[in-house]
Each structure stands twice: as C-alpha cells, then as structure tokens.
Amino acid sequence: MPRTDALLRDPRLAAAAGRLGERVVKAAIRQAQDRARSGGIPPERVPDTAVALLPATPGGLRPVINATGVLLHTNLGRAPLSEAARQAVAAAAGPTDVELDLASGVRARRGRSALAALADRVPAAGGVHVVNNGAAALILAATALAAGKEIVISRGEMVEIGDGFRLPDLLVSTGARLREVGTTNRTSAADYAAAIGPDTGFVLKVHPSNFRVTGFTRAAGTGELAALGVPVVVDIGSGLLAPHPGLPEEPDADTALRAGAALVTASGDKLLGGPQCGLLLGREDLVRELARHPLARALRVDKLTLAALEATLTGPPAPTATALTADPAALRHRADRLATALSGDGIDARAVESAATVGGGGAPGVTLDSAAVSLPEPYAAALRTGPVPVVGRLEAGRCLLDLRAVPPEDDTWLADAVRAARPAAGR
Numbered sequence: 001m002p003r004t005d006a007l008l009r010d011p012r013l014a015a016a017a018g019r020l021g022e023r024v025v026k027a028a029i030r031q032a033q034d035r036a037r038s039g040g041i042p043p044e045r046v047p048d049t050a051v052a053l054l055p056a057t058p059g060g061l062r063p064v065i066n067a068t069g070v071l072l073h074t075n076l077g078r079a080p081l082s083e084a085a086r087q088a089v090a091a092a093a094g095p096t097d098v099e100l101d102l103a104s105g106v107r108a109r110r111g112r113s114a115l116a117a118l119a120d121r122v123p124a125a126g127g128v129h130v131v132n133n134g135a136a137a138l139i140l141a142a143t144a145l146a147a148g149k150e151i152v153i154s155r156g157e158m159v160e161i162g163d164g165f166r167l168p169d170l171l172v173s174t175g176a177r178l179r180e181v182g183t184t185n186r187t188s189a190a191d192y193a194a195a196i197g198p199d200t201g202f203v204l205k206v207h208p209s210n211f212r213v214t215g216f217t218r219a220a221g222t223g224e225l226a227a228l229g230v231p232v233v234v235d236i237g238s239g240l241l242a243p244h245p246g247l248p249e250e251p252d253a254d255t256a257l258r259a260g261a262a263l264v265t266a267s268g269d270k271l272l273g274g275p276q277c278g279l280l281l282g283r284e285d286l287v288r289e290l291a292r293h294p295l296a297r298a299l300r301v302d303k304l305t306l307a308a309l310e311a312t313l314t315g316p317p318a319p320t321a322t323a324l325t326a327d328p329a330a331l332r333h334r335a336d337r338l339a340t341a342l343s344g345d346g347i348d349a350r351a352v353e354s355a356a357t358v359g360g361g362g363a364p365g366v367t368l369d370s371a372a373v374s375l376p377e378p379y380a381a382a383l384r385t386g387p388v389p390v391v392g393r394l395e396a397g398r399c400l401l402d403l404r405a406v407p408p409e410d411d412t413w414l415a416d417a418v419r420a421a422r423p424a425a426g427r
C-alpha cells in the first residue's frame with residue numbers, strides 16, 4: 001500500500017495541498033487507500049484514484065447552472081451576483097478601507113460608499129441602513145421601535161416566508177406584541193385606526209410575497225395608513241427600489257416612501273439581484289435610531305456584502321434584472337439552437353415553450369414566457385450530479401432545462417453538460 005507521506009510528494013497531490021489544504025488531500029488519499037485495502041482497486045491505482053477524488057473547489061459549495069425556470073431559487077442561493085459584484089467581492093477580500101478614510105487616516109463610517117450608492121438610488125429615503133437579511137431588518141425595526149409595545153398588522157399579512165419561518169413569530173420574539181386587525185381577506189384603514197393607541201409602536205404592512213388572495217378582498221393603502229399619525233413600516237420583501245414595468249403588482253421602495261411610509265424593509269438578494277442583505281430605508285431620524293441600537297451590531301453586514309451591494313447598485317444590470325426582461329423570442333432561438341445541436345449528437349432533445357416564475361418571495365402568480373430544452377427524465381439526476389451540476393425541472397415525465405435564468409454565455413457549458421450526462425442518463 002502506498003504510504004501517505006509518499007503520496008503527499010506526488011506532484012499533483014502536492015499542488016492540490018497548496019490549493020485545497022493538506023487535510024482535504026489527506027482525506028482523498030485515505031479514501032483511495034481504503035478502496036485498495038478492500039480490493040476495489042489495485043494498490044498501484046491509489047495515486048490516480050486520490051487525484052480523481054479531490055474536490056474541484058476549496059469549499060463545499062459548487063457553482064450550479066440554474067435551469068429550473070425559477071429566477072430566484074432559494075435552494076440555489078437566490079440572486080446570482082453580477083460580474084461587477086463578483087469583482088468587487090474579490091477586491092474587498094483582503095484588507096480594505098471599509099471603515100477607514102485613507103486620505104485623513106482616521107476611522108470612517110463603515111460601508112459609507114455602499115450606503116451612499118443606496119441613498120442615491122432611493123432619493124425618497126432620508127436615511128439608509130443595511131443588515132444581514134430582510135428578516136434582520138424587520139427584527140431591528142420591531143426591537144427598536146416596538147419592544148414592549150404593539151405592532152398593528154392585518155390578519156391577511158401574517159405570512160410564512162418559507163422553511164417554517166413565520167413573520168408573526170419573528171416579530172413577537174423581539175418583545176413586541178401583535179395587534180391583529182381585519183380579516184384574512186379584507187382589512188380597512190378604519191380597522192387599523194380603531195386599534196391604534198398609546199401602546200402602538202408602529203403599523204406594519206407586509207407584502208404577501210409568496211401567495212395571492214383573490215376575490216372579495218380589500219387592503220388599506222400605505223397613504224391611508226400614514227394619515228393615522230403613527231409610523232408605518234412597509235415590508236416590501238423583494239427589494240424593487242422603483243416600480244418595474246414588467247411587474248405592476250410588485251411593491252417598490254420609492255412608491256411606499258412617497259406614499260408616506262416611515263420605513264421600508266426589503267431583501268437584497270431577491271429582485272434587486274444583489275447579495276443576501278436587508279435594506280432599511282426611510283425617515284432619517286428612525287434609520288439613525290435603528291443603526292445606533294445595540295442590536296444593530298449583531299446584525300451588521302460584512303465587507304464582502306457591502307462590496308457586492310454597492311457594485312450591484314452602481315454597475316450594469318444584474319443577472320436577475322436581465323433574466324426578468326429577457327425576450328421570449330430570443331430564449332426560443334437559444335432553445336432551438338441547443339436542441340438542434342444535441343439532436344445532431346443523437347440525444348432526444350426538443351425545444352419547447354415553458355413558463356418561468358420569479359420565485360424566492362417575489363411576484364407571486366406571475367409567469368414569464370420562456371423556452372426550454374426538453375430531455376428524457378433520467379437526465380434530471382444525471383445533470384444534477386455531473387461535473388458541472390445543472391438543475392432543471394421535471395414536467396410531464398420530461399426534464400426541462402428552462403433558459404430564462406441561464407445567461408446566454410452559459411449555453412455552451414449547458415450543451416457540454418448534457419453530452420457528459422448522456423452515459424448516466426442511459427440515452
């Protein structure tokens with residue numbers, strides 16, 4: 001049996017130790033030796049087997065092609081970062097001036113350029129602050145403005161955001177009490193007015209971002225609520241900073257603030273297309289109070305997030321924005337080209353029409369015309385477990401690779417992945 005120290009001198013494994021760390025390389029060596037001990041491979045195959053067992057990337061997370069047709073897939077990390085944001089993250093990875101003014105050499109406001117970029121994009125906000133995610137933004141607002149007091153909220157807006165997380169539970173965990181008003185389907189401004197009193201911390205409006213209630217419904221507008229004389233906090237969820245022509249029903253920060261919201265909370269990694277973070281936008285005095293609250297320190301974002309957020313706000317359109325506005329005819333053209341090329345290799349591939357969705361807590365009920373490459377069902381598992389994992393969608397016994405969330409420059413990669421998956425898919 002080849003010894004571990006000898007194997008570590010194999011140039012390929014020595015190079016890998018520099019790239020991935022010795023622990024990772026030793027684990028691969030141990031696995032290869034175990035295979036030889038149990039007779040699975042001859043001892044002379046151990047070095048090659050250890051090399052083959054090395055992971056491709058230093059971390060456990062692998063890049064994946066999102067061909068699900070769900071633009072913001074929670075299980076795939078929601079919004080993919082733009083090239084500009086990726087470069088900004090790399091630039092900030094080492095020591096960086098996140099909290100230092102290089103000209104004067106004195107301490108400066110943490111993340112000031114990212115915050116300035118955010119303020120610039122939302123002129124209606126007197127103050128801006130960034131925390132770890134949308135839930136953290138709500139927790140900070142509830143703790144700072146309503147602990148020991150009441151949050152007035154419609155029964156139609158007591159939502160679960162996913163994976164068992166319920167906003168009402170989250171709010172109550174801060175020490176605030178919920179004052180429920182109205183009904184599941186109808187709540188009027190008068191319902192809120194009747195509940196407001198000396199104990200009111202704020203009125204909360206939550207965008208039901210992952211379901212729709214239709215029929216005999218009514219909700220009070222932000223403007224009506226702002227007239228009631230207490231702060232109105234609006235959780236818009238998806239992070240649109242201004243109205244989006246393609247998503248007329250989706251709330252946005254600018255509209256909510258102009259209507260009189262004291263604070264708007266949102267996620268950074270949904271329709272804004274940035275890194276995971278939570279945005280707090282609104283009245284200057286309230287935002288300052290939140291940013292100075294002791295809890296703010298526990299929710300603060302790291303330099304990588306600030307770098308990615310700023311580049312998302314100032315740079316070219318993020319992949320999510322591009323995917324949202326992709327032309328269905330162009331998607332169909334790409335699907336045709338891919339299907340033709342793959343059929344030429346004898347694979348049962350067809351271009352089909354498809355319906356994509358926003359997903360991830362945005363634009364519920366909206367479908368986006370899309371196109372997909374349809375393959376036999378066994379390709380789904382084969383593609384997921386291939387060297388370049390591709391996640392498609394199963395529909396009517398076929399594996400669909402929906403192209404709306406796939407950047408056009410990844411088409412070649414996608415075609416190669418399908419060809420590589422063929423033996424495992426069996427046809």
Ligand SMILES: *Cc1c(COP(=O)(O)O)cnc(C)c1O
Pocket residue numbers: 133134135136161206207208209210235236237238266267268277278360361362
């Ligand atoms: C997504 C969402 C949240 C939670 O935001 P995270 O960034 O996932 O913490 C809260 N409220 C609404 C309306 C949402 O859509």
